[in-house]
Amino acid sequence: xxxxxxxxxxxxxxxxxxxxxxxxxxxxxxxxxxxxxxxxxxxxxxxxxxxxxxxxxxxxxxxxxxxxxxxxxxxxxxxxxxxxxxxxxxxxxxxxxxxxxxxxxxxxxxxxxxxxxxxxxxxxxxxxxxxxxxxxxxxxxxxxxxxxxxxxxxxxxxxxxxxxxxxxxxxxxxxxxxxxxxxxxxxxxxxxxxxxxxxxxxxxxxxxxxxxxxxxxxxxxxxxxxxxxxxxxxxxxxxxxxxxxxxxxxxxxxxxxxxxxxxxxxxxxxxxxxxxxxxxxxxxxxxxxxxxxxxxxxxxxxxxxxxxxxxxxxxxxxxxxxxxxxxxxxxxxxxxxxxxxxxxxxxxxxxxxxxxxxxxxxxxxxxxxxxxxxxxxxxxxxxxxxxxxxxxxxxxxxxxxxxxxxxxxxxxxxxxxxxxxxxxxxxxxxxxxxxxxxxxxxxxxxxxxxxxxxxxxxxxxxxxxxxxxxxxxxxxxxxxxxxxxxxxxxxxxxxxxxxxxxxxxxxxxxxxxxxxxxxxxxxxxxxxxxxxxxxxxxxxxxxxxxxxxxxxxxxxxxxxxxxxxxxxxxxxxxxxxxxxxxx
RNA sequence: CGGGGCGUAGCGCAGCUUGGUUAGCGCGCCAGUUUUGGGAACUGGAGGUCGAGAGUUCAAAUCUCUCCGCCCCGACCA
Numbered sequence: 001x002x003x004x005x006x007x008x009x010x011x012x013x014x015x016x017x018x019x020x021x022x023x024x025x026x027x028x029x030x031x032x033x034x035x036x037x038x039x040x041x042x043x044x045x046x047x048x049x050x051x052x053x054x055x056x057x058x059x060x061x062x063x064x065x066x067x068x069x070x071x072x073x074x075x076x077x078x079x080x081x082x083x084x085x086x087x088x089x090x091x092x093x094x095x096x097x098x099x100x101x102x103x104x105x106x107x108x109x110x111x112x113x114x115x116x117x118x119x120x121x122x123x124x125x126x127x128x129x130x131x132x133x134x135x136x137x138x139x140x141x142x143x144x145x146x147x148x149x150x151x152x153x154x155x156x157x158x159x160x161x162x163x164x165x166x167x168x169x170x171x172x173x174x175x176x177x178x179x180x181x182x183x184x185x186x187x188x189x190x191x192x193x194x195x196x197x198x199x200x201x202x203x204x205x206x207x208x209x210x211x212x213x214x215x216x217x218x219x220x221x222x223x224x225x226x227x228x229x230x231x232x233x234x235x236x237x238x239x240x241x242x243x244x245x246x247x248x249x250x251x252x253x254x255x256x257x258x259x260x261x262x263x264x265x266x267x268x269x270x271x272x273x274x275x276x277x278x279x280x281x282x283x284x285x286x287x288x289x290x291x292x293x294x295x296x297x298x299x300x301x302x303x304x305x306x307x308x309x310x311x312x313x314x315x316x317x318x319x320x321x322x323x324x325x326x327x328x329x330x331x332x333x334x335x336x337x338x339x340x341x342x343x344x345x346x347x348x349x350x351x352x353x354x355x356x357x358x359x360x361x362x363x364x365x366x367x368x369x370x371x372x373x374x375x376x377x378x379x380x381x382x383x384x385x386x387x388x389x390x391x392x393x394x395x396x397x398x399x400x401x402x403x404x405x406x407x408x409x410x411x412x413x414x415x416x417x418x419x420x421x422x423x424x425x426x427x428x429x430x431x432x433x434x435x436x437x438x439x440x441x442x443x444x445x446x447x448x449x450x451x452x453x454x455x456x457x458x459x460x461x462x463x464x465x466x467x468x469x470x471x472x473x474x475x476x477x478x479x480x481x482x483x484x485x486x487x488x489x490x491x492x493x494x495x496x497x498x499x500x501x502x503x504x505x506x507x508x509x510x511x512x513x514x515x516x517x518x519x520x521x522x523x524x525x526x527x528x529x530x531x532x533x534x535x536x537x538x539x540x541x542x543x544x545x546x547x548x549x550x551x552x553x554x555x556x557x558x559x560x561x562x563x564x565x566x567x568x569x570x571x572x573x574x575x576x577x578x579x580x581x582x583x
Numbered sequence: 584c585g586g587g588g589c590g591u592a593g594c595g596c597a598g599c600u601u602g603g604u605u606a607g608c609g610c611g612c613c614a615g616u617u618u619u620g621g622g623a624a625c626u627g628g629a630g631g632u633c634g635a636g637a638g639u640u641c642a643a644a645u646c647u648c649u650c651c652g653c654c655c656c657g658a659c660c661a
Contacts, residue, residue, distance in 0.1 A: 012610065012622060013595045017654060037653065090660075107661045141584080141659050149660085157661090197661090216660090408661075440661065458621095477619055511621040518621090529620055538620095 038143025187463025224396030260330025
């Protein structure tokens with residue numbers, strides 16, 4: 001490709017819309033443009049990278065027995081009404097001219113399950129692994145970071161169908177390999193963390209995280225044993241509760257006018273939130289539950305739900321709280337609370353002389369103590385894990401990192417197959433529901449994740465496997481015959497050798513070409529400049545900024561060598577990642 | 584959905600508080616000349632429903648109201 005022909009509108013100034021590094025760079029380098037909130041154009045360079053990512057993903061999926069298909073983006077409501085997901089608020093719902101309901105596909109469990117229930121009858125046709133790479137549509141409450149969280153985005157979604165759980169484990173392993181290798185080949189270091197399966201449902205699930213400060217997720221990592229989990233999932237190890245040795249003070253009800261929030265109470269009473277216990281009133285189906293966590297902690301609703309045996313939970317309505325506590329919302333406490341089960345986070349057990357709500361408007365108790373002043377029905381792991389908490393596996397200390405989720409793999413089990421009546425006949429003559437897995441990879445998000453962790457002040461630094469061009473040949477002065485000849489010769493030789501190469505022969509000043517080349521971030525740069533008169537060119541690598549002078553006659557060979565080396569580094573990484581898992 | 588902010592040329596912004604010539608600056612763009620190893624210089628140009636609508640006023644980018652769009656923080660998040 002010749003740069004003079006290529007549409008890549010680079011910007012010198014950073015558009016005001018961008019906050020994240022990758023977002024700024026993708027805009028500046030002319031890879032993407034915003035069309036609406038969370039909706040982006042992929043311009044030629046961005047699209048080229050996207051296609052390279054997809055190609056790698058396809059190779060790895062196919063290598064693990066995946067078969068590519070394509071499902072529609074426009075879907076009839078009925079399928080999602082079957083599973084009850086028609087009501088989700090991330091759905092874009094539309095109507096046709098006859099007022100029939102449709103949605104834009106946001107994930108395709110229902111559609112794939114429908115395919116399989118129609119046409120798969122026997123265990124002999126299993127295992128089955130079907131995937132697609134497709135545009136997804138979600139009415140995200142808050143799109144952000146450009147292509148990091150869009151309302152329209154490109155995802156690879158894969159689904160496996162097996163006859164039993166052991167086979168699902170094997171299918172899951174294979175997808176683990178495919179995903180790990182794909183990310184490694186795209187130059188992404190990922191951390192695999194235990195995850196909450198959220199609205200998709202299911203048993204085990206793991207997320208692939210790219211560690212980056214700008215990531216939206218919090219992950220906790222144990223330096224001792226390597227346990228890693230998303231904060232929304234992370235369990236907390238039990239450290240033996242040391243009952244505080246402190247002398248118990250007398251319980252006292254004090255006025256706290258208008259102090260409803262933790263912040264208001266702490267500033268009014270001049271006490272640290274660590275000396276508070278907050279009481280959250282939850283409606284758990286037929287039951288009302290009072291949940292106690294330390295004032296500076298956050299309740300993890302998923303944990304609460306599990307502790308309550310899987311009941312649906314939601315914060316109780318104001319009238320329920322008022323009836324239960326006899327006070328306005330904001331003053332609930334465990335003392336004298338009747339009619340609600342009291343469940344507390346383990347950490348609360350070790351506290352003494354703490355502050356709780358007074359069950360009276362504008363009042364809190366100080367110096368409350370468990371046992372003396374009230375009882376706890378049950379202790380459980382209820383809070384959101386944070387740094388410093390104990391590892392659930394080895395009691396090491398958990399550290400906190402920010403992560404960008406680029407992949408999520410689930411063992412679904414029979415949630416969808418049972419819900420939709422997708423069954424097969426097993427070799428024992430019995431009809432059984434398919435055991436399913438589903439696996440999602442954020443292809444368009446990777447377009448941002450890669451430069452998010454690979455850039456410098458000059459621009460993006462693409463791994464060769466996904467770079468918009470493997471090599472950029474920069475012709476400094478197109479008026480100079482020697483430079484011109486050298487550049488064109490190299491360009492043609494490299495093309496002959498199958499290299500994806502850009503020739504910048506634009507009528508621009510050298511500075512502009514250098515800046516653009518760095519911004520776009522092709523891994524290998526070749527400069528045809530002054531040295532061309534002596535039959536030499538300059539080779540540079542974008543990442544290290546190393547320069548070497550090479551005789552024009554040897555340049556193509558040298559570039560091919562360099563290219564091979566860059567690829568083999570990525571391949572080594574891919575093998576390491578898989579090996580590490582097995583070992 | 585809550586909080587904050589923004590909307591003026593392709594991009595970045597000033598002007599608005601205190602209404603008043605033809606709405607400005609930098610970058611980019613077009614033409615020409617000179618330049619050519621890290622975003623050139625000069626000369627001359629093109630480019631605007633000042634987000635939309637309504638109102639106040641002799642007069643609105645500027646004041647008032649309504650709406651729309653976008654960004655950030657939070658809530659939420661296959």
